[in-house]
Amino acid sequence: MTALLEAADLVRVYEVQRGLLAKPAFVRAVDGVSLAVSAGETLGIVGESGSGKSTLGRVLLGIDPAAGGQVLFSGKPMPARGTPEWRKLRAQMQLVFQDPLAALDRRLPIAEQIGEPLIIHGLVAKADVKDRVSELMAAVGLRRDQAERYPHELSGGQRQRVVIARALATEPKLLVCDEPVSALDVSIQAQVVNLLRDLQDRHGLAMVFISHDLKVVRNIADRVAVMYLGRIVEEASSEDIFVKPLHPYTQALVSSVPVPGRRLKSRIILQGEPPNPAKRPSGCAFHPRCPMAQPPCRTSIPALRTLESKRAAACLLLDRSEVPLVT
Ligand code: ATP
Ligand code: SF4
Ligand code: MG
Numbered sequence: 001m002t003a004l005l006e007a008a009d010l011v012r013v014y015e016v017q018r019g020l021l022a023k024p025a026f027v028r029a030v031d032g033v034s035l036a037v038s039a040g041e042t043l044g045i046v047g048e049s050g051s052g053k054s055t056l057g058r059v060l061l062g063i064d065p066a067a068g069g070q071v072l073f074s075g076k077p078m079p080a081r082g083t084p085e086w087r088k089l090r091a092q093m094q095l096v097f098q099d100p101l102a103a104l105d106r107r108l109p110i111a112e113q114i115g116e117p118l119i120i121h122g123l124v125a126k127a128d129v130k131d132r133v134s135e136l137m138a139a140v141g142l143r144r145d146q147a148e149r150y151p152h153e154l155s156g157g158q159r160q161r162v163v164i165a166r167a168l169a170t171e172p173k174l175l176v177c178d179e180p181v182s183a184l185d186v187s188i189q190a191q192v193v194n195l196l197r198d199l200q201d202r203h204g205l206a207m208v209f210i211s212h213d214l215k216v217v218r219n220i221a222d223r224v225a226v227m228y229l230g231r232i233v234e235e236a237s238s239e240d241i242f243v244k245p246l247h248p249y250t251q252a253l254v255s256s257v258p259v260p261g262r263r264l265k266s267r268i269i270l271q272g273e274p275p276n277p278a279k280r281p282s283g284c285a286f287h288p289r290c291p292m293a294q295p296p297c298r299t300s301i302p303a304l305r306t307l308e309s310k311r312a313a314a315c316l317l318l319d320r321s322e323v324p325l326v327t
Contacts, residue, residue: 002075003036004206005060005093005174010034010069012052012059012230016278027277029055031230032069039173042200042207044221044238046214046253048274052230053210054097057176060208061093062086073174091121094167098179100159104151110162111137111147117169136165140195157188164195168203175200176208181216193220214257218242226250229275229285232304236311246313248292284316292317 012030029052037043045053058064060071062081071078073093079085097103104113115133118124124132134144140161151159160180167175177196181189193216200207211217217224217238224241226234226249234247242259245251252268272289281288287297297316304314 003038003072004074005208006034006036006072006075007060008034008070008072010056010059010071011067012055012064013067014055025278028230028280029277030059030066033227033230033232034069035225035232035235037174037206037208039206040200040204041223042209042221044217044224045208045210045227046212046217046224047227048253049212050275050277051227052277053212053227054178055230056227057095057178057208057210061095061176062090063095091117091170092172093174093176094170094172096160096163096167096175096177096180098183100156100163100183101151103163104159106151109148109150110142110154113151114162114165114169117166121170123170132169136168139168139199140165141191155188156184157192160184160192161195164192164199168199171203172205174206174208176210178210179212180209182211182213189216196220214242214254218257218259226253229277229280231285231314232312233286233315234311234313235304236313237309240309240311246307246311246318247315248290249286250313252291284314 010030010033011028014027014029016025016027018025033056035043045056047053055064059066062078065081073089078089111133114136115129118129118132133147137144137147142158142161142165146154151162154162181192184192196207197220199205209217209220221238224236224238225232226241226247228249234241234245234250241250242254242257243262245254252270255268268291270289283298283300284302287293290297300316302314302316302319304312305318306312
């Protein structure tokens with residue numbers, strides 16, 4: 001089956017100014033990422049703050065330009081950014097991010113904001129916009145009598161529902177959700193996650209779900225990619241990532257989530273500095289913090305190696321088939 005979205009070797013570089021006199025630094029926030037997501041499937045993206053998750057989401061959607069690599073949608077390369085062909089395909093991919101208030105216009109009632117993409121893309125006749133907006137509101141669990149409310153008159157969870165309704169207006173095939181529930185109360189998070197799951201089932205959406213909250217990712221993702229300093233260091237089914245993590249970084253990350261049946265019992269606390277892409281360590285970038293590091297890890301960069309049962313990991317110990325990593 002052809003994946004709906006494929007990315008090959010994506011690179012995104014930021015130029016970072018370090019004071020008036022210093023030369024700018026170049027940060028590879030996304031550094032050779034390849035992935036694929038099929039219709040009806042959710043790929044979770046996890047990793048610490050600064051690992052490049054949001055940048056990857058923006059590059060996948062063409063919001064940020066890539067310095068290298070390629071994105072394929074329905075098996076075809078995305079047309080050049082800004083062209084009419086690109087805009088047409090771009091409407092089939094939508095972004096839902098953390099802060100619904102920032103995504104919405106405070107001066108407009110929510111019905112107008114949900115209806116806006118319908119008008120911009122000419123998706124329904126003007127006379128039918130109101131009905132379609134009502135349908136979209138019902139689909140995300142908003143009441144008809146809320147249509148004339150303004151964003152600040154709604155709760156955070158309701159606002160995120162408005163953003164999701166607006167994203168669904170163009171009948172997208174792909175949703176990229178960047179920390180969509182992180183700003184919500186824990187009690188509301190599950191409702192929004194269930195809504196996304198339900199919408200995905202009903203519409204066969206492909207979803208990229210970016211989050212630092214591993215419990216939420218475990219709940220929603222079919223597969224999970226783990227990022228460290230702009231690269232994917234492990235990718236596997238959600239089950240394998242949480243029950244049989246192979247990469248030492250993944251092991252440390254998921255050790256904070258209790259999972260029945262996992263051999264990794266105790267929590268692994270990572271030592272050392274959190275990742276800073278402006279100061280990428282040599283060799284395996286994780287080596288200064290890795291509890292399993294060996295001398296070659298300082299000089300050799302581990303490739304992301306495909307292993308059995310559709311999983312991949314980038315660790316020299318796996319290359320040498322030396323140690324079963326889970327303790
Ligand atoms: P978080 O979990 O905090 O949201 P993230 O994994 O989404 O983090 P990104 O926001 O993608 O990480 O950032 C990746 C790296 O790129 C970071 O080092 C960040 O400082 C840098 N970065 C992000 N946006 C910019 C920008 N506009 N200009 C320069 N550097 C940037
Ligand atoms: Fe740790 Fe070395 Fe594997 Fe990197 S290559 S994750 S430093 S053991
Ligand atoms: Mg982010």
